[in-house]
Amino acid sequence: MSGHQDNEELKGSSNMETEIGPDGQPLVSLAEVEDAELAQKDSQSMSQGQLIRRRFLNHKPAIISSIVLVVITLTAFTSIGFAGIPGWWNQSYLKSAELINGGAPTLHLWPTWLGGQGFAIGDHPFGQDNTGKDYFALVMRGTQKSIIIAVVVGAVATVIGAVIGAVAGYFRGWVDEVLMRLTDLFIVIPLLVLAAVLGKMAGSASGSILTLAFALGLLTWTGLARLVRGEILTLREREYVAAAQAMGSKTSRVIFKHLLPNTVGVIVVNATFAIAGAILLETSLSYLGFGVKAPESSLGLLISQYQNAFTNRPWLFWWPGMMIVTIALSVNFLGDGLRDAFDPRQTRKAKRRNKKELS
Amino acid sequence: MLKFILKRLGASLGILLAASFLLYILVINAGDPLGDLRESVSDNREHLMAQRTEYMNLDQPWYGRYWTWLTGVSKCFALQCDLGTNIQGQNVADLLSVAASSTLRLVVLATVLAAIFGIAIGVLTAVRQYSGLDYGVTFLTFLFFSLPVFWAAVMLKEYLAIGYNDWIKEPGFSTPQIIVIAMVFGFLMQVFLAGSVKRRLITFAVSAAFVGVAIPYLVWLNFFRYPQLGLVGIIVLSLAIALSGTAMTVGVRNKQVLYPALITVALGIIMYYATFSLLQAPNTWLLIGGGILAVGIPGAIGYFMGGRLRKVAMWVSAFTGFALAALTVLDHIYRAWPGFLKLKPRPIGTIGSQTPDFVGGFWDVFLDRGAQLLLPTILLAVISLASYSRYTRTSMLEVGQQDYIRTARSKGLSERTVIFRHAFRNALIPIATIAAFDFAGLIGGAVITENVFGWKGMGEMFATGLTHVDPAPVMAFFLVTGSAAVLFNMLADIFYALLDPRIRV
Numbered sequence: 001m002s003g004h005q006d007n008e009e010l011k012g013s014s015n016m017e018t019e020i021g022p023d024g025q026p027l028v029s030l031a032e033v034e035d036a037e038l039a040q041k042d043s044q045s046m047s048q049g050q051l052i053r054r055r056f057l058n059h060k061p062a063i064i065s066s067i068v069l070v071v072i073t074l075t076a077f078t079s080i081g082f083a084g085i086p087g088w089w090n091q092s093y094l095k096s097a098e099l100i101n102g103g104a105p106t107l108h109l110w111p112t113w114l115g116g117q118g119f120a121i122g123d124h125p126f127g128q129d130n131t132g133k134d135y136f137a138l139v140m141r142g143t144q145k146s147i148i149i150a151v152v153v154g155a156v157a158t159v160i161g162a163v164i165g166a167v168a169g170y171f172r173g174w175v176d177e178v179l180m181r182l183t184d185l186f187i188v189i190p191l192l193v194l195a196a197v198l199g200k201m202a203g204s205a206s207g208s209i210l211t212l213a214f215a216l217g218l219l220t221w222t223g224l225a226r227l228v229r230g231e232i233l234t235l236r237e238r239e240y241v242a243a244a245q246a247m248g249s250k251t252s253r254v255i256f257k258h259l260l261p262n263t264v265g266v267i268v269v270n271a272t273f274a275i276a277g278a279i280l281l282e283t284s285l286s287y288l289g290f291g292v293k294a295p296e297s298s299l300g301l302l303i304s305q306y307q308n309a310f311t312n313r314p315w316l317f318w319w320p321g322m323m324i325v326t327i328a329l330s331v332n333f334l335g336d337g338l339r340d341a342f343d344p345r346q347t348r349k350a351k352r353r354n355k356k357e358l359s
Numbered sequence: 360m361l362k363f364i365l366k367r368l369g370a371s372l373g374i375l376l377a378a379s380f381l382l383y384i385l386v387i388n389a390g391d392p393l394g395d396l397r398e399s400v401s402d403n404r405e406h407l408m409a410q411r412t413e414y415m416n417l418d419q420p421w422y423g424r425y426w427t428w429l430t431g432v433s434k435c436f437a438l439q440c441d442l443g444t445n446i447q448g449q450n451v452a453d454l455l456s457v458a459a460s461s462t463l464r465l466v467v468l469a470t471v472l473a474a475i476f477g478i479a480i481g482v483l484t485a486v487r488q489y490s491g492l493d494y495g496v497t498f499l500t501f502l503f504f505s506l507p508v509f510w511a512a513v514m515l516k517e518y519l520a521i522g523y524n525d526w527i528k529e530p531g532f533s534t535p536q537i538i539v540i541a542m543v544f545g546f547l548m549q550v551f552l553a554g555s556v557k558r559r560l561i562t563f564a565v566s567a568a569f570v571g572v573a574i575p576y577l578v579w580l581n582f583f584r585y586p587q588l589g590l591v592g593i594i595v596l597s598l599a600i601a602l603s604g605t606a607m608t609v610g611v612r613n614k615q616v617l618y619p620a621l622i623t624v625a626l627g628i629i630m631y632y633a634t635f636s637l638l639q640a641p642n643t644w645l646l647i648g649g650g651i652l653a654v655g656i657p658g659a660i661g662y663f664m665g666g667r668l669r670k671v672a673m674w675v676s677a678f679t680g681f682a683l684a685a686l687t688v689l690d691h692i693y694r695a696w697p698g699f700l701k702l703k704p705r706p707i708g709t710i711g712s713q714t715p716d717f718v719g720g721f722w723d724v725f726l727d728r729g730a731q732l733l734l735p736t737i738l739l740a741v742i743s744l745a746s747y748s749r750y751t752r753t754s755m756l757e758v759g760q761q762d763y764i765r766t767a768r769s770k771g772l773s774e775r776t777v778i779f780r781h782a783f784r785n786a787l788i789p790i791a792t793i794a795a796f797d798f799a800g801l802i803g804g805a806v807i808t809e810n811v812f813g814w815k816g817m818g819e820m821f822a823t824g825l826t827h828v829d830p831a832p833v834m835a836f837f838l839v840t841g842s843a844a845v846l847f848n849m850l851a852d853i854f855y856a857l858l859d860p861r862i863r864v
Contacts, residue, residue: 181374187796188371188378190803190840196825197382197833200389276505283507284807288822300507307513321510328505336501 055341062337065330072327076143079136089137127315129306139319142299145292146279146327149213153278156217158224158271162263165228166255170236180229183222194219195281199290209296212285216278224270231263265342272335276328283324299324367852371845382837383425383830390828392417392446414448415829428834442838443831445824451831454820459839461712462809462816465732466801469739474794477744481751482783483551488756492550496748503745508738508804512811515734516709524705530583532574541570584700586693593631593686597624600682604675609668619664619676623657627683631690638691640721646688653684695722706730710813735808742804743797750793754786761785788858795851799844 046054056062079089126135168179186194198215235241236259244254260267283300285291292298299320306316391397392415396408411417416424431441442451484493532540545567549559577583601620602611609616634649657680658673665672700706702719708731717727758764759782767781768774806818817836824832 181370184374185378185381188374188841188844189382189837190800192803192806193821193833193837193840194382194385196806196822197385197389200825201385280505280507284509287507287509288807288810290825303507303510307509310513310517317510317513321507324507324510325502325505329501332501332504 052341056337059337059340061333062340065333065337068326068330069334072143072323072330073147076140076147080140080144082144089140126319127313129316130309130313135316135319138297138302139299139323142297142302142320143323143327145209145296145298146282146300146324149209149216149282149292149298150275150278150327150331152210152213153217153220153282154271154275156214157220157274157278158267160218161221161224161270162228162260162267164221165225166232166260166263168225169229169232170251170255170259172233176229179225183225186219186222191219191281192284195285196288196290199285203290203293209292209298212282212291213278216281216285220274220277220281224267224274227266227270228260228263231266232259235259235262265339269335269339269342272331272338276331276335279324279328279331364849364853367849368845371848375841375845378841379429379834379837380425383428383834384421386825386830386833387421387424387828389825392828394828410448411446414444415446415831416443424830428830432838442835445831446827446829451835454832455817455835455839458815458817458820461814462802462805462818464712465735465739465808465814465816466798466805468732469736469743470794470798470801472736472740473743473747473797476740477747478751478787478790480744481748482755482778482786484748485752485755485759486778487553490553492553495550500745500749503742506742508742508807509811511742512734512738512808515738519737520707520709520734523707527583527700527706528704530581531578537571537574540574541567544570585697588686588690588693590628590631593683593690594624594628596686597627597679597683601675601679604678608671608675613668615664615666615668616661616672616675619657619661619672620679622660622664623676623679624683626656626660627653627680627687631683631687634687638687639694642721650681650684653680656680692722692726695720695726699723699726703727703730707733709734712814712816735812735814739801739805739808743801746793746797747790750790751786754789755782758782758786784858788855791851791854791858792848795847796844798847799840802840802843 126139129135129138164179164183168176195216198219199212202211202215241254241258244258249257279299282291282298283303286298286300287304289304292301294301302320303317303324306313309316393408393411396404396411399407401407416427419427428443431443434441440452442455445451445454480496484496487493545563545565548566549563552562553559554562580587598621601617601624605611605613605617605620611617630653637645654677657676661672661674661676662669699719699722702723703714703717706726708714708727712728712731713724714727714731717724719727764777764782767777772781802817805816806821808814809816809818810822817839820832821836824830824836
């Protein structure tokens with residue numbers, strides 16, 4: 001989306017207006033000029049990975065989103081601690097306390113010269129819930145769980161989707177037919193319905209969020225499987241695949257070493273969107289009561305627990321909601337940036353046309 | 360083509376059957392349906408357990424229960440559906456017919472609105488790629504993608520419904536409010552209409568000034584409590600529609616198109632008076648029949664008077680006729696509004712699909728249903744609008760790079776013809792598939808919307824059914840969504856073949 005990438009790539013040839021060699025001496029022969037030009041061009045050539053990285057770094061929304069995501073994740077995991085390791089935040093999400101000022105948030109960002117109270121964090125920046133628990137700690141706890149669920153779902157769905165798609169696309173024939181009908185089977189049942197049923201099963205079986213996350217991962221791979229299959233169907237006709245087969249590589253080696261690495265763009269982009277989808281799916285399920293259950297916590301559960309508090313204590317409702325929106329929005333923008341980085345065809349062509357129209 | 364459709368239908372039915380089996384097994388294993396009774400201490404525990412066992416066929420093994428359900432469903436082909444009984448012994452088929460009507464009303468309306476606006480916005484952003492409008496809309500679509508539905512629903516309830524209901528008691532605007540609204544409206548108008556800086560400034564000034572004058576005038580009329588359109592309003596608006604329709608297609612000089620449109624306007628005004636008393640207490644069939652006539656008769660006029668431009672004349676006249684019918688209905692709704700406000704002082708409802716014990720005339724009931732429908736429809740439509748506009752944009756951009764678009768431009772066609780005749784029609788092909796998936800998905804998504812707004816619809820039926828580990832309602836819900844998915848995919852395939860003659864399998 002950024003407008004600079006083309007100009008930078010075109011710079012190489014136009015840098016030679018003043019013909020001065022690398023050692024500072026003016027150049028005489030034409031051959032030397034060309035050599036110098038070539039030398040300069042060579043220094044600019046980049047590998048595929050470097051190109052992708054630079055395109056990604058030029059995508060401002062994606063960079064901002066990455067920073068936001070890192071900050072949120074670090075805050076969530078370090079503030080209240082994780083897996084027994086204590087964090088830097090001194091309040092607990094379990095301990096009830098006396099309500100101070102009706103549990104209103106003590107976080108103030110409005111500066112004094114605008115009529116606010118100046119910047120202050122206070123004891124309970126996000127306020128307290130109705131039993132006086134520190135809401136910042138609760139929200140951080142919910143964020144931790146939501147992030148864990150999202151990452152696990154993304155990972156499980158990506159692995160299953162990539163493998164099924166690759167196998168279907170590589171073998172074609174009846175294997176493809178069976179696997180694709182299996183995919184259709186999962187598509188025909190609305191995702192939320194299947195997720196609710198599996199979520200309830202996972203909840204009544206163990207109640208751990210990891211079970212829930214694995215169950216959700218078993219459902220959300222269908223889109224990726226279709227995309228990867230499409231890619232593999234064209235890739236498997238390439239010469240290098242025939243060469244690998246002719247040299248006697250095992251089928252698994254052809255798939256995992258030669259085919260799947262070439263679909264990494266599709267896979268990475270879809271993994272991010274799967275993560276964004278998983279966060280929203282988990283919140284919806286917890287809201288309906290089929291996801292995370294009470295002793296555990298998640299952002300969706302917090303909203304559903306406090307949705308009736310909106311008129312009296314809106315902060316109980318605002319903070320977890322804002323957290324979900326921020327995370328999902330950042331992940332979506334990150335995915336958008338990755339897609340532009342891996343597959344820049346569309347943006348490029350359109351830009352060139354615009355340039356022509358301008359000139 | 361028929362063979363292709365039949366083959367697809369066969370495959371889809373097979374998948375539907377397998378999916379129903381999978382879902383049934385999962386649901387009956389999701390918990391213990393007798394759990395609450397086992398822990399109960401009441402005297403008639405045994406009796407209750409026996410009763411529930413009978414309702415849910417718990418004495419049969421799992422395959423027996425599935426088989427019973429399947430044979431019941433297969434009777435649907437003989438139009439005698441037997442979907443079993445739920446945990447309380449109610450007949451699920453009866454429950455479903457009530458629940459489905461309210462859910463489908465919601466989902467169909469939301470899908471239609473989302474598709475129309477989403478596609479329009481998508482085309483606009485694709486045409487103005489990398490403009491401020493494009494970035495703004497992109498950001499908004501990403502935001503809508505990331506919104507938890509129930510969270511947005513509570514906000515809508517709080518700010519839109521309760522805010523409006525408080526405001527309608529004594530509608531009015533303070534001067535700063537009017538200025539802000541005028542500024543925002545002017546800004547949006549210049550973003551949409553675009554053009555050079557000068558044109559943008561003029562657009563901004565004119566639309567802001569218009570709002571600045573219109574709002575105090577409407578407040579002075581007390582329009583928000585006593586809205587009126589009146590004969591003058593209808594004549595002016597319908598003439599404007601007839602003229603602009605003609606101008607946009609062939610130009611107002613063309614009598615072959617202009618005259619049928621003007622005759623339609625005259626006929627429409629006569630019909631407005633002729634049907635006045637009839638429309639004060641109409642019924643649904645009357646409205647549907649009137650709507651068909653309002654499109655059909657102008658179409659026929661256009662057909663006979665259009666001559667060489669028959670097709671265009673038909674379209675313009677039919678559209679004018681439809682707009683007139685809509686204006687007539689709007690006029691009657693306006694007339695019913697003050698009475699409706701007396702019956703229901705806080706018009707926009709946040710709970711339920713209709714106000715309980717609501718008694719009133721046809722228009723009052725119509726307004727009541729509409730007001731209850733408003734919030735969930737906005738919510739569902741906005742969220743699926745985001746995906747429509749996104750896909751349309753991508754699809755339009757992809758089509759825009761094709762060679763035939765360049766050919767069309769280079770042979771000197773106007774930009775409007777290139778976009779709508781050449782690009783848009785081809786861009787619609789992938790969108791047809793998405794619409795099919797979206798509709799089925801939206802019924803699934805309605806589970807949450809219904810939960811938030813307290814609708815007694817299919818989603819609620821599903822959620823309660825699953826909580827009680829009661830397969831009959833859950834499977835009834837799946838039957839509707841699954842069939843909808845299969846049906847709409849099929850329609851999408853047929854639509855594909857109609858849009859793209861190359862696809863003839």
